Amino acid sequence: MPGSNRSTDPAFLPLASANExxxxxxxxxxxxxxxxxxxxxxxxxxxxxxxxxxxxxxxxxxxxxxxxxxxxxxxxxxxxxxxxxxxxxxxxxxxxxxxxxxxxxxxxxxxxxxxxxxxxxxxxxxxxxxxFPIPDFPTPTGRYAVGTAVVEWTDPDRPETWTTDADDVRALQAQIWYPAEASPDEVERAPYLGRSEAEANAVAEGVGAFLGIPRFVFDGQVMARTNSVPDAPVASGNRRLPVVLFAPGGGMGRFTNTAWAEELASHGYVVAALDHPYVSAAVMFAGGRTVRWAEQSFSSDAEARRLSEELAAVKARDLSSALTHLGRLDSGDVESILAGRLDTDRAAVVGMSAGVGGAFQAARTDERFSAVIALDGRPYDGNPGPYDQPVLALTNQLGLDDNPTYLPELGRALERSTTTSYLLTIPGTTHPTFTDAPLWMPPVPSLVGSLGRTEGNRIMTEVTIGFLDAELRDQPTDLPGLFSEHGFAEHGELTVYDADE
The missing domain is CATH 1.20.120 (Four Helix Bundle (Hemerythrin (Met), subunit A))
Known part of the structure; x- marks a missing residue:
């Protein structure tokens, strides 16, 4: 049966229908x-x-x-x-x-x-x-059904800096969403927070501790199911699929933007979202080992800035490592249902919040990335310099007054690109709008914006898909025109950074 070969906890699966x-x-x-x-x-x-x-x-x-x-x-x-x-x-x-x-x-x-x-x-x-509902993920609108898989690998040339074991090397994990063959309705969909109930609970406890929120608030996320089918057969055909690498925000994990990732996958992209051990709140590997967030202390704004740049550098190296590992999956060096279908020559790097610094550094240090998307975050980089990739930077509207240095700093980072880039402020949004948070947080405008539970994700995915189609698929796309369709440009929220001017 398509999608039935899954690495999820069997005891967890029968509960899905009762928790819809x-x-x-x-x-x-x-x-x-x-x-x-x-x-x-x-x-x-x-x-x-x-x-x-x-x-x-x-x-x-x-x-x-x-x-x-x-x-x-x-x-x-x-x-x-x-x-x-x-x-x-x-x-x-x-x-x-x-x-x-x-x-x-x-x-x-x-x-x-x-x-x-x-x-x-x-x-x-x-x-x-x-x-605080159980997240109800919007049905993807693309032509493809969505499959998902979790992959793990080690980076043998990178000693793990957060442990004292000299032989410990960096171990990484990513969840992949990809275009898939349609599965029968009765096939179980993937859990939201983890492959098993134990993993979902570990992640919920870790995120709750990181945010200072009681664990029980995340009951709905632990029970939630997505639209993806674990290990579903890849969509038929020989066409190679462009790749999107995603770095989540501070303390968050690979699940953070699941609705966005599923929508991209339904439109023919392969999205790989990373967990960053010791930076994400909790990462559980397949063997059961759980790595929790390593708390970092600082005593001044300068120290906080330096720490943010160092963590961004870690995420950048993790993103490059992930792209290399996807190449191994495509070549067959590592067994995968995606062998022969990944076009790692057409790859974008995306960061959300604190992940934006990792995305910018990955673009500057790894020319294999062809485009950058920044979802409401700062471009932390201890050694800023020019880079050749175009950037789409999306920002929230309601929090800008509290961060007077944010847009100027982001603008300077976009100016360092040698090609055309875009800065787009989306009306009615807050910082959590650029994640899955509106699906489970109280629908209070000051928390999640005024776009409701799903409209913010719809707008975000539509503009990012338009940008990716133009940059990774060479499809003629009038990006300023696309943004204007949503009324952004006419209100002055769009800034175009053209390297030729």
């Missing part, structure tokens, strides 16, 4: 059943006498059964207030189920406030589920 979110309400079907049962349980006491017993009995059965199912498939923190309401109400409802219709009940002046408190608890759970 109902679009628009932020809950899974089982969670929705629990909420309905809990409300019916609370309100049964206030129904006409002839309905009370039947409604109470049915609501008790439904809420209890759904609670048991959630305990098996995974209970999210948002449902805890709902379960508390069920536990509080059940003993009182038991009287109604045992007694005769119209029998003695708790006095209304006691039951009223209690029922109101339980309803508020249920509403709070529903509100939390809407604010």
């Amino acid at each position: 979110m109902i679009s628009g309400i932020g809950m899974t079907p089982i969670e929705a059943v629990l909420v309905v049962g809990a409300l019916a349980l609370v309100l049964a006491r206030w129904l006409p006498p002839r309905f009370r017993r039947r409604v109470a009995t049915g609501a008790a059965a439904v809420s209890s059964a759904s609670a048991v199912v959630l305990a098996v498939v995974g209970l999210r923190w948002q449902m805890v207030p709902v379960l508390v309401a069920v536990v509080v109400v059940l003993p009182f409802t038991a009287r109604t189920m045992r007694g005769k219709p119209g029998g003695r009940r708790v006095r209304w002046w006691l039951a009223g406030p209690g029922s109101a408190a339980c309803v508020l608890a249920i509403v709070a759970g529903v509100g939390a589920a809407i604010a």
